[in-house]
Amino acid sequence: MTSKNAFIACHRFGLGPHPGEMSQAAGDPQGWLRAQLSGPLPRLRTGEKRLSAADKLANLHLAPKEERGDIRRGYFDEIKLLVDDHFHQRQISKRPYAERLAAFWGNHFAVGNNSRAISSVITDHYADAIRPYMFGSFKDLLVAALTHPVMIGYLDNHLSFGPNSPLGELRKVRMNENLARETLELHTLGVNGGYTQDDVVALAKVYTGWSFTSPKTLGDEARYAEKIGGFGERRIGGGVFFSAYHERGPKTVLGKTYEEEGHQELLKVLEDLAAHPATARHIATKLVRHFVADDPPGGAVKRIETVFLRTGGNLPSVYEALIDLPHAWQQPFAKAKTMVDFVTAADRALIDYLPEPTGRSGILHNLGQAPLRPPSPEGFSDREEAWLTAAGVQRRLAYIALLSRKLRPPLLSVRVFEDTIGPVVSKRTDRAVFGAASAKDAVGLILASPEFQRR
Secondary structure (H helix, E strand, O other): OOHHHHHHHHHHHOOOOOOOHHHHHHOOHHHHHHHHHOOOOOOOOOHHHOOOHHHHHHHHHHOOHHHHHHHHHHHHHHHHHHHHHHHHHHHHOOOHHHHHHHHHHHHHOOOOOOOHHHHOOOHHHHHHHHHHHOOOEHHHHHHHHHOOHHHHHHOOHHHOOOOOOOOOOOOOOOOOOHHHHHHHHHHOOOOOOOOOHHHHHHHHHHHOOEEOOOHHHOOOHHHHOOOOOOOOEEEEOOEEEEHHHOOOOOEEEOOEEEOOOOHHHHHHHHHHHHOOHHHHHHHHHHHHHHHOOOOOOHHHHHHHHHHHHHOOOEHHHHHHHHHOOHHHHOOOOOOEOOHHHHHHHHHHHOOOOOOOOOOHHHHHHHHOOOOOOOOOOOOOOOOHHHOOOHHHHHHHHHHHHHHHHHOOOOOOHHHHHHHHOHHHOOHHHHHHHHOOOOHHHHHHHHHHOHHHHEO
16 A cells, blocks of 8 residues: 555545554555444543433423523533533544544534524534444434434424324414425435425424423423323433324325334334435435545445445445545545544644644634534535635634644654655645744644645
8 A cells, every 4th residue: 555545544534644643554544444443432521421412401491591591501511521522532533534434424414503402402412313323323323313302403393293193183283394304305315315395294294293302391382281191201212202292193205104103103214214225325425525525426426325225224334335445545635624624633633732622612613614513404515615715724824823823842843744744745845844944834834735734
């Protein structure tokens, strides 16, 4: 294997190399990546001590109005810890390929901060529904991600009630199609996956009853409880299901009829969606776009799609198939680094010269990519034109200047050069770096170089 392959392994599949990491990968870049796929990722620092998202939201809604601000502030303090630990894990990780995959899935199942309640628990979705499930089947990841209270609240499914549900027979209610539509369009089949508006409506009916917290916290429904014999509340994974809100009768999604089975209906529909050929094609396209090129080569997509279908959506098999794609090793600079990628790569390259990363949430917000807070259910763009704009480049240069002021001596710029871009450097970049007036200037030029800004 050539040094170019080590660069690709560390920058494109990884998060940017640690000091000496490219040398470790150089002997067998593909084997180095495969070795990172065993075992779950570590839980984020506050993991075992946290309340569930459902319990947090229940506490928030049940509290007197004058106390809710303090509760939210406490949750936001926890978010800051989680984000800082997220970046600390990315900085120190010896499994950068696995961390990149976690970020990919977090963006695929994007959740945003569209309400004060949801924004105060938003990182729980990544910590509890993405990281623990990304080394199993796509079906299990899909169920965990879409039934999590944060996803339910973000796409307003807690406000969706079946017109023919026990509650719907007593009062005028409405269904909400947001989660059903995004499930089909973004999370499984894709926009051209062959579904219709009738399928969206039918899936919205299947989703009725899935909420994020006790119905007593959602308005005046509690007074109906006695008339309908209770809400039929039960916890399923991270989510909450209320049978009293669930639309009665069979539902037909993509030509298949699902008999009324309460919460089991959704689990069966998601299992079928996870196994659908259009889902395999959609997921394969997104993965190849992320790891190969903005315009995914059809042959590479087909190979990943085939592995996805053959293994029943076994994600480790898909991850290995990505490593084996010849297309992934052909062009060193095919992908632009996002702001998060760039900041993470700098943290890793300069780990011996910088303090532990903190405050990354605010820094990345200023750079235009607030971590774990995408602008829409579609997530952050995975294409170059979103990141290497004139304004984006100016922000990157300003951040490099900020980092330079924090670097601790003794700063070995030659070592940073060899550990990051040395194997693929152009003559122009080489001359600029070695002609720099100081070690700090040289490091700044390394970080600003086209070789470092791309992967």
